[in-house]
Amino acid sequence: MQPIQPVNIPEVIQQIPLNYYLIISTALFVIGIIGVLTRRNVIIILMSIELMLNAVNLLLIAFSSYRADPSGQVFVFFIMAVAAAEVSVGLAIIVMIYRNIRSIDVGLLNKLKW
Template identity: 80%
Template structure:
């Protein structure tokens, strides 16, 4: 009976170039979202998309080099992203309570 290959073997069957293309596409989508959107929550999600594209690339390089260092970096990036989500959403909620909008252009008027 033929058994399916183990997970590391499956990952190595996909060329590294595919991971680079996917990660680059996700990062570019995140940059476009940050630069073109006016909604603070969409901008926040675009930043998270960029962080996840970097995480994907670190995992791909880590598995191809058989070095767990990239996976350790991903763990720390995810911990920082979780803290960012907590603080960022709290700030967005407070801005919404005070201004009744989360439009970035309206927030520029608050500079004084």
């Protein structure tokens, strides 16, 4: 039995072509856009927005790794902090909408107009 050799993660990431990261993140971003535009459930819309943010995070990490520049990882940290705040505010808004109209369907939000 040969011992397992430790693998340096940045080296493994750099072995994968950058085009693959571009394709995966573009696909995730497009799925998020389709989810925002076609769904009527507020929770799924928030999940689609999170998917788009994670697609951007994936690209920032990939570019940061390929250029050996940690500034992309700092941006990812700030995006994750904003995403956490967005989820907490979004869920609070969803709870208030549900209390008022007993549904989280976006189409029923016109009842909240004066």
